[in-house]
Amino acid sequence: MILPETHLVLIEVARRRAGGFVPRPNYDRYLELIAREVQISPGVLAVTKTYCDRRANLDVADIEDQVRFWQDHGQLGKSVVAADLLDLSFIGEEAITPQSWHH
Numbered sequence: 001m002i003l004p005e006t007h008l009v010l011i012e013v014a015r016r017r018a019g020g021f022v023p024r025p026n027y028d029r030y031l032e033l034i035a036r037e038v039q040i041s042p043g044v045l046a047v048t049k050t051y052c053d054r055r056a057n058l059d060v061a062d063i064e065d066q067v068r069f070w071q072d073h074g075q076l077g078k079s080v081v082a083a084d085l086l087d088l089s090f091i092g093e094e095a096i097t098p099q100s101w102h103h
Helices: 004-018 027-038 042-048 060-072 098-102
Strands: none
Touching: 027 042
């Protein structure tokens, strides 16, 4: 059995060896679905897509930087604290396997 984290490492190694992006199964279908939702062509999405964290990890330091940026530019109140905007209670749940539920 390949652990999820190992699987992500293997995908990254394959991507680097191929010299860039490696389309995964259903890539074209996902591209069409996302393009339809954001109302652009699949071709435009394919060349403009940005990095997507497969595990959807939050970059807390970056979020704090963004809050400070908008506060410094008068677009967000100084009383706003980044930690109050984040729900980190679910972090780590992706590592829980069905087998560990019984222990």
